[in-house]
Amino acid sequence: GENVEQHPSTLSVQEGDSAVIKCTYSDSASNYFPWYKQELGKGPQLIIDIRSNVGEKKDQRIAVTLNKTAKHFSLHITETQPEDSAVYFCAATGHNFNKFYFGSGTKLNVKP
Amino acid sequence: DTAVSQTPKYLVTQMGNDKSIKCEQNLGHDTMYWYKQDSKKFLKIMFSYNNKELIINETVPNRFSPKSPDKAHLNLHINSLELGDSAVYFCASSLAGAEQFFGPGTRLTVL
Numbered sequence: 001g002e003n004v005e006q007h008p009s010t011l012s013v014q015e016g017d018s019a020v021i022k023c024t025y026s027d028s029a030s031n032y033f034p035w036y037k038q039e040l041g042k043g044p045q046l047i048i049d050i051r052s053n054v055g056e057k058k059d060q061r062i063a064v065t066l067n068k069t070a071k072h073f074s075l076h077i078t079e080t081q082p083e084d085s086a087v088y089f090c091a092a093t094g095h096n097f098n099k100f101y102f103g104s105g106t107k108l109n110v111k112p
Numbered sequence: 113d114t115a116v117s118q119t120p121k122y123l124v125t126q127m128g129n130d131k132s133i134k135c136e137q138n139l140g141h142d143t144m145y146w147y148k149q150d151s152k153k154f155l156k157i158m159f160s161y162n163n164k165e166l167i168i169n170e171t172v173p174n175r176f177s178p179k180s181p182d183k184a185h186l187n188l189h190i191n192s193l194e195l196g197d198s199a200v201y202f203c204a205s206s207l208a209g210a211e212q213f214f215g216p217g218t219r220l221t222v223l
Contacts, residue, residue: 034211043116043202043214044155087153097143097208098167102155 002027004092006103014111019080021106023090024072030092030101033073035064038087038105047088048075080110115139116215118203124221125193132189133218135203143167144186145212146178147202155202161186162208193222 003026013019025033031052036044050057050064050073057064061080066073077084090103116137125131137144146158160168164180175191186203203215 036214038153041217043204043216045214046211049211089155097206097210098160098162099157099170100145100212101157105153105155107153 002030002092002094002099002101004090004101004103006090006106008106009104010107010109012109012111013080015080015082017080019075019077019084019108019110021075021088021090021108022072023074023092023103024070025092025101026071027092027094028068028071029094032093032097033064033066034091034100035062035075036089036091038089040086044089077108080108082110082112084108085110116203116205116213118201118215118218120218121216122219122221124223126223127193127195129193130189130191131193131220132187133201133203133220134185134187135215136185137203137205137213137215138184139205139207139213141205141207141213142183143206143208144180144183145204145206146186146188147204147214149200149202149217151199159186159188190220193220195222198222 006023034049037047038044063076091100093100143162145160159178161180177189180186200217204212206212
């Protein structure tokens with residue numbers, strides 16, 4: 001089955017700096033890679049996703065890059081703000097979307 | 113309007129009891145999931161249902177029995193609760209090939 005690894009487990013940045021979280025996956029059949037933000041006491045919420053037919057996607061301060069050859073994808077947050085502080089999860093799934101494999105999460109702390 | 117709702121939000125019970133968690137989605141999605149999030153925040157899929165049919169049962173003990181009376185509901189019944197069942201349980205739904213929406217979670221504490 002698929003194995004998704006996520007690094008780092010914790011990340012502390014100063015407000016205004018950039019944050020990068022990296023994930024690797026093992027199954028070359030995976031073709032959809034979402035990123036979720038989980039705030040304390042809430043369910044994960046999708047913030048951005050990428051499919052295997054593109055290498056990069058951007059939405060305002062958030063971007064995701066995908067390297068299919070190396071089987072890794074990354075989340076980039078620019079101009080971080082204190083409200084970006086949360087746990088971020090990457091995930092991967094194949095064409096039928098029946099099963100999502102999640103990374104172990106990154107706790108991001110943005111210091112004002 | 114809440115897209116994916118779960119009840120109850122908190123559940124505290126004794127070992128050996130039987131309990132249920134309910135999940136409903138009003139998004140018209142055809143696939144629903146149950147996840148378990150442990151104390152280290154690790155999210156692991158337990159079940160997925162597509163059009164009321166069980167698709168994935170991820171080696172979950174048979175004390176856990178999901179039931180999907182219709183496409184909008186996926187309930188989770190747990191028999192003979194154990195200490196190790198303490199976790200946050202999330203329901204999610206999606207339309208095939210699109211993003212998942214998660215519910216707010218149910219924090220289960222087994223004493």
